[in-house]
Amino acid sequence: MSPGRLSLALPRIAAMGDTARAILWMLASGVLFILLNGTLRLLAQQLDPFLTGFLRYSFGVLVMLPFIWRAGWAAYRPAAMAGQLWRGAVHTSGLLLWFIAVPHVPLADMTALGFTTPLFIMLGAVFFLKEAMVPARWLAALIGFCGVLVVVSPNLSGGAGPYSLIMLASSPLFAASFLITKALTRRDAPHVIVVWQSLTVALFSLPFALPNWEWPSPGQWAAFAFCGAIGTAGHICLTRAFKLADMSVTQPIKFLELVWASLFGLAIWGDVPGTATWIGGLIIFASTSWIARREARRAKPV
Template sequence: MSLALSRLAAMGDTTRAMLWMIASGLLFIVLNGTLRLLAQQLDPFVTGFLRYSFGVVVMLPFIWHAGWAAYRPANVSGQIWRGAIHTSGLLLWFIAVPHVPLADMTALGFTTPLFIMLGAVVFLRERMVAARWIAAVIGFCGVLVVVSPNLSGGAGLYGFVMLASSPLFAASFLITKALTRRDSPHVIVVWQSLGVALFSLPFALPNWEWPSPGQWAAFAFCGVIGTAGHICLTRAFKLADMSVTQPIKFLELVWASLFGFAVWGDVPGTATWIGGLIIFASTSWIARREARRAKPA
C-alpha cells in the first residue's frame, strides 16, 4: 500500500488527476446502477434524499475525529450555491432515471463533459487546448457508436428531462473546481452531501415511504461509494484543468459494459467493442500527451 502511494506521489499532477478520474468513474458506475434500481422501487425524490443523507452519515466519524472546525469551508456561499445547483440537476435526473433506458441514459449523461469543457474556458479562463477538444469529440463519437443500436427514442419527455440535468451538473462541477482553490476535497464533499440532503428534503417529504431493511443497506452502500467517488473526482479537479480530465470520463461506458457483463451476464455487442476501442484510443492519446506536456523540459 505504501509503495503504491509513493509511486502515485511521484507522478505528475496531470497523471494523478487522470487516475483519480478513472477511480471516480468506476465508483460512479456502481453507484448509478444501484440508484437506478432503488429509484424504480421507491419514490425518486426519496431515493435522492436518502442517498445524500447517507453521504453525511459516512463522513460523521471523520468530522467527529477531526472536529467541526476542520470542516468549516472558506467559502460558505459557494458551498451553498453548489449544493442548490447540484440538487436541481439531481431532481431532474431522479425524475427521469426510472423511465429512461440504460443506453439512452448513458448517451445523455455524456453530454456533461462537453458542457464542462465549454464552461471551463468561459468561466474559469482555462486555455482552449485543441487536443483536449479533439479527444472529447472522438470519445463522444465512441459513445454514440456504442449506444446507437439501442437508441429507441421511447423515453420521450423523460429523455429531455435528463438532458436538462447535464448543464446543471456541469455548473456544479465548475463551482467545485473553483472551490478547490481554498477548500480540501473532504470539506467540499461533506458540504455537498449536507446541501443536497437539505435542499432535497422538501421534495422527499410529500411522497415519503420507508425503505425495507435491504434498501436501507443499499443506501448505506451508496453513501460509502458515492462519497468515495466524489472525493476522487474532487481530487482530480484540484490537480489539473477540468478540460484535461473530461475526456477520461468517456471510459465510464467501458466500465458500464464490463459491470453489466459481470453482474447480469450482458454480453457486449460488436458496436460496444468498436466504440470502446475508440474511447480507449482517445483517452490513452490525451493521457500520454498531457503526461508529456507536464514533464519539465
C-alpha cells in the same frame, strides 16, 4: 496487489505529476460512479425518486460523521459558505431533473444523454474559469463522445419522450455544479467540499422527499448505505482530480465509464458486449489513452 508491489507502486504514484494523478483520480471516480448510478436507478424504480435522492445524500453525510467527529468540526468549516450553498442548490436542481427522468429513460439513452455533461464542463471551463482551449483535449473529448454514440446508437429507442429532454436539461446543471466545485478547490480541501455537498443537497431535497415519504425495506436501507459510501468516495476522487488539473484534462477520461459499465455487466450479469460495444469501447479507450499520455508528457518539466 501484494504488499511488496504496493510499496513499489506508491513512490511511483507520488512521483507522478499533478496531471497524471488527476487522471488516476478521475479513473477511480468513474468506477465508483458506475456502481452508484446502477444502484440508484434500481432504487428509483422501487421508491419515490425524490426520496431516493434525499436518502442517497443523507447517507453521504452519515458515512462522514466518524471522520468529522475525529478531526473536529473546525476541520470541515468551509472558507466561504456562499459557494457551498450555491453548489448545493445547483446540484440539487440537476438531481431533481435526473431523478424525475431516470425511472423512465432506457439505459442506453441515459448513457448517451449523460455523456453530454463533459462537453458542457469543457465549454464552461473555457468561458468561466478561463482555462486554455487546448485543441488536443477537445479532439479527445469529441472522439470519445463519438465512441459513446457508436455503442449506444443501436439501442436508442427514443421512447422516453419528454423524459429524455428532462434528463438532457440536467446535464448543464451538473456541469455548472462541477465548475463551482473546481472554483471551490482553490480555497477548500476535497473532503470539506464533499461533506458540504452532501449536507446542502440533503437539506434542499428534503421538501421534495416528504410528500411521498415511505420507509425503505432493510435491503433498501443497506443499498442506501452502500450508495452513501461509494458516492462520497467517488466525489472525493472527482474533487481531487479537479484540484490537481484543468477540468478540460479530466473530462475525456469520463467516457471510459461506458467501458467500465460494459465490463461490470459482463462480470456480474453475464451480459456479453456486442460488436458495437467493442468498437465504441476501443475508440473511447484510444482517445483517453492518447490524451492521458499526451498530458503526462506535457506536464513533465523540460
